[in-house]
Amino acid sequence: MDDCVFCKIVKKEIPATVIYENEKILAFLDISPINFGHTLVIPKKHFPNIYETPDEELCAMTTVAKKIAQAIRDALVADGVNIAMNNNHAAGQLVFHSHLHVIPRFTNDGYEPWRSRKPYKENEAVSVAQKIKESLK
Numbered sequence: 001m002d003d004c005v006f007c008k009i010v011k012k013e014i015p016a017t018v019i020y021e022n023e024k025i026l027a028f029l030d031i032s033p034i035n036f037g038h039t040l041v042i043p044k045k046h047f048p049n050i051y052e053t054p055d056e057e058l059c060a061m062t063t064v065a066k067k068i069a070q071a072i073r074d075a076l077v078a079d080g081v082n083i084a085m086n087n088n089h090a091a092g093q094l095v096f097h098s099h100l101h102v103i104p105r106f107t108n109d110g111y112e113p114w115r116s117r118k119p120y121k122e123n124e125a126v127s128v129a130q131k132i133k134e135s136l137k
């Protein structure tokens, strides 16, 4: 993809602070981190989002994300880690090249990504679950 910023990073056409790579995967620091050490784990091949990323590539991304999470915990003395993937505009995706965010978390760091919640009314959970289960068949 000629106009994809992450493809340009893979091809070394633009610089990035790379912290890990293997045959399939590149991991580099996010240019605008939620906390220092915030890392992006991407497949070297271009896939726009989770729906179009082959399972084998997703597994490789997850394996590297775990490795980075452990390194962040040990090297940065992080108290926790969020692993996140935004898919499509509605979910906040800005770069349409599949990626996992590995975000170091520190007690009282002020980041509150899970704050907004919606309670189910009576029987709503059952009907939502039913729809999802039907679609899985």
Ligand code: 5GP
Residues within 6 Å of the ligand: 005, 016, 017, 028, 029, 030, 031, 032, 033, 040, 085, 086, 092, 093, 094, 095, 096
């Ligand atoms: P998204 O919202 O698509 O899940 O996140 C894209 C991420 O890519 C953002 O956190 C943003 O800071 C990061 N990003 C965008 N452009 C660049 C870049 O040129 N270099 C690096 N290292 N990160 C980038």
Ligand code: ZN
Residues within 6 Å of the ligand: 001, 004, 005, 006, 007, 008, 045, 046, 047, 096, 097
């Ligand atoms: Zn790309």
